[in-house]
């Protein structure tokens with residue numbers, strides 16, 4: 001569709017689905033028509049919740065898939081076959097074995113808009129770091145490290161229990177996929193080898209096999225990537241990025257180049273809070289602190305969730321209207337899935353795993 005308001009159905013009326021709904025509503029070019037969620041009773045803030053998918057197709061142009069990870073491929077494929085544009089929350093699929101289902105649907109509808117919600121590379125401070133790496137300012141990159149800490153103890157039971165039952169949510173697919181996407185995008189390469197270790201000393205009651213995971217990625221260019229993700233840190237949500245280059249280095253928004261010294265990449269960090277929630281007392285307080293101290297100070301990371309997610313939603317709407325290319329397409333999300341799967345295999349086999357290994 002190229003004109004008019006994009007009519008959207010949100011699959012999954014939980015935390016991600018409701019956040020998408022708010023962001024779609026904020027963009028003048030979209031309207032959330034309904035949710036699809038068989039487990040939810042009643043409307044949500046005046047938006048009906050449907051339980052029969054077929055009733056939704058005539059009502060909408062686009063679908064945003066915000067359901068548990070293992071359901072993404074099937075819902076996205078159904079929506080593509082119904083002629084809808086599709087946005088899929090990360091991870092794009094819950095395992096590599098689910099990729100062919102989605103790939104086949106994509107092949108049947110090559111012109112359809114298909115986007116994936118990997119927002120980490122659009123965090124303003126990280127986007128600025130990526131621009132600096134891609135411009136060559138830091139020279140060849142030897143090492144990149146990214147952390148993702150998110151205590152899910154209460155969040156995991158807020159809307160549904162899928163993270164707390166069965167195999168739970170894989171911390172590699174559900175959390176580490178964020179720093180994996182960030183590092184792959186930054187280096188613009190897929191690693192040749194992944195080595196992972198994991199633990200469950202913290203949050204032992206979680207359903208998944210582990211709650212803390214560490215992975216080392218070896219890239220064809222010679223760079224090393226280091227990733228840590230957990231769903232149990234007793235700390236506010238935290239993400240950071242360290243880049244060591246031949247000419248200089250970056251720690252979040254602090255750049256160091258020998259001879260030039262430290263430079264705080266101020267504008268990249270502080271001028272992008274004009275998104276939803278910016279008016280809340282907490283956000284005003286954060287902005288004051290950021291301006292006051294200028295550097296990240298616990299518990300405030302440079303991670304600006306709202307700005308990053310809004311960029312994805314706005315891009316999806318603009319892509320539906322033929323105004324912008326999709327920022328995170330299938331192929332880029334598929335390589336993240338392959339890396340997460342290789343890391344899971346490394347955990348099972350207790351050794352490094354090559355990505356081309358069968």
Ligand SMILES: NC(=O)c1ccc[n+]([C@@H]2O[C@H](COP(=O)([O-])OP(=O)(O)OC[C@H]3O[C@@H](n4cnc5c(N)ncnc54)[C@H](O)[C@@H]3O)[C@@H](O)[C@H]2O)c1
Pocket residue numbers: 011012013014015016017036037038039040065066067068069071089090091117119156158159160161162174
């Ligand atoms: N990009 C991000 O930062 C981010 C943040 C949160 C969640 N997510 C992703 O969004 C997805 C949903 O996570 P969440 O935190 O919103 O979960 P949640 O538990 O908050 O909500 C899940 C919702 O899906 C519904 N649901 C469960 N099974 C369903 C099914 N088979 N069909 C339709 N609906 C079903 C539940 O009733 C619930 O309303 C996950 O893939 C997660 O990884 C991404």
